[in-house]
Amino acid sequence: MNKLRTIGVASLMWIMVSAGAQSAADTATDKWDLNRCLEYALENNVQLNKSRLSYASAEASLMQAKGQRLPNLNASISENGSNNRMRDPMTDELGDWKFSVNGSASLNTGVTLYSGGAINNEIQRSTLAKEAALLSVDQTEMDISIAVVQAYVNVLYAYENLKYYKEVVDLSTKQVERSRRLLEAGSVSRRDIADMEAQLASDNYSVVTATNTLTQRITDLKTLLQIPVEQRYDVYIPEEEINVILDALPDIYDVYEATLRNVPDVKYSELQKQMAEIDLKSAKAGYLPTLSASASIGTSYMDPYSLSAGTQFSDNLNERIGLTLSIPIFNRFSTKANVARSKINIESASLTLDNTRNALLQEVERIYQETQAGQQRYLAAIAQKNASEESFSIAQEQYALGMLNSIELQQSRNMWLNANRELIQSRFNALLYRKILDYYLGIPLTM
Template identity: 30%
Template sequence: MFLIYKIIMYKKSLIIYLFFIVSVFGQEKKWTLKDCIEHAVKNNISIQQSALDSQTADINYKAAIGDFMPNVNASASHSWNIGLNQNITTGLLENQTTQFTSAGINANVPIYSGLQNQNRLSRARLTQTLSQLQLAKMKDDIALNIANAYLQILYNKENLKVQKEQLANDEKQYTKIDETVKAGSLPKGDLLDAKATVANDKQKIVNAENTLFLSKIALAQLLQLDDYKNFDIAEADYAVQNYSVMQEAPETIIDKAKQQRVELKIAQANVDIAQKDIKIAQGALQPSLTGFYSFSARATYSDRIVIENGMPVVAGPLPFFDQLSQYKGHNFGVQLNIPIFNGFASKYAVDRAKIAAKRSQNNLTLAQQELEKNVYTAVSNAKGAYNNYLATQASLDARKEAFNYAKEKFAVGMMNSFDYSQAQTLFVNAQSNFLNAKYDYIFKVKIVEFYYGLPLTIN
């Protein structure tokens, strides 16, 4: 009996443990904004593509270092000569087969090439920096898109709650009207109006749920997620705060943006790269000096004539490695190349590089102007959104009071159901407008904070 009791208790403990595991791990993950941004940085395809560009820049930098190193190549060949050849013994032409083996190694090292290698190395280093800046900008752009999509889901969630609250209120009101109609205090038309209102509320909920689902899909796609149905974000009541950045003058925000925003750093890096391209092109107009060295050895398999006791005698070929040692040779020196005329190709290359440099400088100026315009626009939009937020808040307060007054009048029979429904609809619309203005203002403040150099968070 004791053994049976232990088995039963063990099974119960196992069931409780399994239930705990399922309940804990079966819960859907609620994504915070930080979770979304961190996941996108690791998994977004556009960011991955930009990261590959950064890796390519690293390889190009290593290749530029390799330009300073010698080029070393080895070669070897073995050939057969079949046909009419001179017999070294008789001196006559005969059909025969001869073999020949040769091997060698050569190396050359650049000594001076108009400082092109040095400038290419500097350019590769700048390209590394540029690719890292482009990767950072890609992450910033993705983070902004995610923040916008995240706030859109929050708005849709709260809007859905408003619609459900309206439905709950209208269903209660429908029940009361139904009782009153049955008692003969109200006409049946009021009940039909209430029924139509409830049906309209349900339709609004369906539309709100569909809008919420679509907004979740939009964010899930940014995160490269496939499970749209189970994707959801953490719910919280994000209230409008007294954002310190909105107390700053636009000029102060612009100064901070010029110091931190990668757009200007990218434009400046392109200017620096264009300057290096000019120096590289100019280097082709200068003389170049190269050092070289080569070693070679050969061997043949033909008979040879040797002198023994004053008489020529036909002997076989020397051993292979003895021939390689005997017929080896070294060649080394320096080579000077002086460009004289190549159809103005080098000159035109310099001219094109200078034009590209001017274009890069113009792009830098445009980037500075664009940044200033974007900051002014962001600040102006945020201030306008705040004024709209205050206006919708005042409208909501007024509509709420009007709706409460309408409820009191309707309760005592001083207002018909149609007018009551209209008052409630205006109140719900005011709630929706207020939520829209609220999240619109929060996002536009985040854009201003983004230019000011603050991280993308929602408190």
């Protein structure tokens, strides 16, 4: 019986441990890392989905433009009734009221044979518009991806700050305890204890502030991802420190060329200029004649009539075919105005293209310089942190021996704290800008 009881207790404990492990695994799975944030944003972002709808609309417009080359086909059927009095041709007297029914049916088709190239121009423009809509989707994806990376790095930075301030509180707590022991030994004064306790209170306040900042950064990321308020959300924080890439940067001109290839903005502006040039061709087509062909077949019947409806349909069958040439002579300067506006739009699109290219290259140059400076700042921060840490360690030993007072110790401590804060900030700053620069170079965003 005791053996069975032991086995039962062990089994129950194993079940509880397994359930706890599974729960922990589920919790870890529920946390959002950078890849999951990017996937969710690219799938659910409202602005991005609107861009995709615009692309679908551009596809429909292209289909419509291509359809202009085809003939149309329309069918019509009518049925009419009338009540009237017929006049007798012999006596010229009106007869009785009679109700009569008549109907007709027809098929009509028409096709444009020549329109000065307007149809071809519209197809070319719709094709470019479709490509531009796809580039707009790509640009929106890129903007959202960069924004998500920035927000995610801000969360990691806030978490690292909170972690750092908690370590500072632990250090301050130990210093207070140590100072109290030194007070009992007569090595320090009560003023020193008061200074240490004030510093501990200040550090605890910093922890509260850092906690609120982390909460705000997580909320900012959730808002950016457009996650519903009621949905559970927690950010995954890597346990290992994220390494900063300190490799030499590529040549700035290579970065320019890669950016112009990979960033959709410039290609989009180029397509807008090409579309404006096609609009000019379409406007000039207004000066040219239009040739169209048409054909129809139809029949009719009337009741009451001496012949049956089927016989009437057969007897009244008619077929028509025709050509129409429309020559513009004067349209109140409408075509001339359209041509003038189209030329202005080409100049405007050209200026927009130049401005887009210059703005993009200026942004790339800024990011390149920030990345370069960030790497140097990070390396300098490492050296500063190591030096200040050594200095603070010596100051603590001197304070314990009574060679320094609390004010001097706090000065050395503050230098060490500032160096640590600078190291954290420079590390995430260098990390962020290098990720953005790599993304412009065509390297996928990962953490």
